[in-house]
Amino acid sequence: MAAGAAQAGVQLLTDPSQMTTDVLVDFESGIPTTGPVTFSPAAQIGLAGSWADNVTPSGSNGLTIALESSPLVATFSQPMQAVGFYFGNDDFGLAFDVTMSAYDAHGLVGSVSLPVNRNDRADQFIGLISDTALSYVEISYQRPQAQSLSVYIDDFRATTAVPEPGSLLLAGFGLATLALLKRRRA
Numbered sequence: 001m002a003a004g005a006a007q008a009g010v011q012l013l014t015d016p017s018q019m020t021t022d023v024l025v026d027f028e029s030g031i032p033t034t035g036p037v038t039f040s041p042a043a044q045i046g047l048a049g050s051w052a053d054n055v056t057p058s059g060s061n062g063l064t065i066a067l068e069s070s071p072l073v074a075t076f077s078q079p080m081q082a083v084g085f086y087f088g089n090d091d092f093g094l095a096f097d098v099t100m101s102a103y104d105a106h107g108l109v110g111s112v113s114l115p116v117n118r119n120d121r122a123d124q125f126i127g128l129i130s131d132t133a134l135s136y137v138e139i140s141y142q143r144p145q146a147q148s149l150s151v152y153i154d155d156f157r158a159t160t161a162v163p164e165p166g167s168l169l170l171a172g173f174g175l176a177t178l179a180l181l182k183r184r185r186a
Ligand SMILES: [Ca+2]
Pocket: 026, 027, 028, 056, 057, 058, 059, 060, 061, 062, 154, 155
């Protein structure tokens, strides 16, 4: 895939200000095992000082996953519309892309990719907005270009999906009916 390209169904984001942050995981108190977002069991906390030249968007902790266990999977307990994170450990002068693939209940919705800036620091953001509500995303570094570099991310954020217009309409109808019933009773 061409660098910076997005496949149909999703739109590439390059700054956290392009999405609403309903959920933010900064890994400062460890890896969440419950809640709206959980990660591959093989993922581990990585110190920014060891993995990202001490530059990370929050505190001193990020999340890493070893090559043999990649891609890193982030699973949602409730549907998400947008997802993003910072990534690093992009050193040794290696030129490669980071890719995030998004899945809904029916399968792959689309993927976004960005070329890394090759400075080791977790100083680049990649995100996506989806046409459909997402169940999980997969995060990977391009192989063999990235050689054995582990994926390193921090400040994983997500936007909760809003209900379909149809169900909103139904909810609205239900409220109107309730109001009518209350009025009749009065
Ligand atoms: Ca952090």
